Amino acid sequence: xxxxxxxxxxxxxxxxxxxxxxxxxxxxxxxxxxxxxxxxxxxxxxxxxxxxxxxxxxxxxxxxxxxxxxxxxxxxxxxxxxxxxxxxxxxxxxxxxxxxxxxxxxxxxxxxxxxxxxxxxxxxxxxxxxxxxxxxxxxxxxxxxxxxxxxxxxxxxxxxxxxxxxxxxxxxxxxxxxxxxxxxxxxxxxxxxxxxxxxxxxxxx
Numbered sequence: 001x002x003x004x005x006x007x008x009x010x011x012x013x014x015x016x017x018x019x020x021x022x023x024x025x026x027x028x029x030x031x032x033x034x035x036x037x038x039x040x041x042x043x044x045x046x047x048x049x050x051x052x053x054x055x056x057x058x059x060x061x062x063x064x065x066x067x068x069x070x071x072x073x074x075x076x077x078x079x080x081x082x083x084x085x086x087x088x089x090x091x092x093x094x095x096x097x098x099x100x101x102x103x104x105x106x107x108x109x110x111x112x113x114x115x116x117x118x119x120x121x122x123x124x125x126x127x128x129x130x131x132x133x134x135x136x137x138x139x140x141x142x143x144x145x146x147x148x149x150x151x152x153x154x155x156x157x158x159x160x161x162x163x164x165x166x167x168x169x170x171x172x173x174x175x176x177x178x179x180x181x182x183x184x185x186x187x188x189x190x191x192x193x194x195x196x197x198x199x200x201x202x203x204x205x
Contacts, residue, residue, distance in 0.1 A: 003154045009179050010149060013186065017142045020190035023197065024100075024135050039197070046200045047097045047131035056081035057095040058127050068092055074105070074127035082122075096196040100134050101127050103189045106167075107141035110182065113165040114148040114175075121166060142186075149179065 002010065022029040028036035050057060054067040058080045065072050065081050068088045072079025080101050081092070094102075105125040112120040128134035152175065156162045162175035170178050 012183050016186045023194050042131040044130045049200050052093050055095050056092040056098050058097045073122045074125045076126040078127040078129035080127050099189050099192050104138045104141040107145040110165045111144035111148040114163050115151050118164050
């Protein structure tokens, strides 16, 4: 049975996931006031749109990293702009593609470090170079994370280091705090992605 403390966090995760997926694919997204808003599916042009100069994005490895980035994370033909700490200041503006692949990578790796091999790193994650693949990757990542949560009991929720995810403070955190943080990341980046879709739709041509 799902621990009672986990139930509201699962419900929040499911709502935020559905809202983001609908926002990226359409045909309708929940506006928040029970009225549906029509949206079209995200295009490749929109996915890779750089609204300001010097954006961090996802790029073909043959093109190399973008401005102020020193490497492309992930595996495959595409990678995501990055640099080892310390990160550039002020931080670069990141594209919809950067934000979505970051979110999907985080979910995939955290699921692996809860119920999987406990070995995956950013270098193992396959970065998507087109919108359809990126949306599918997000759905797969969100499903994997939710399945990891369903395997959790009350003891695990109170366990420090139940998640061994290496790119955050998870090994030092109580797992219930990690679950809360992942929801915050989904809500945060989901809102950013929604705003970038709105800006792309209304941009000057």
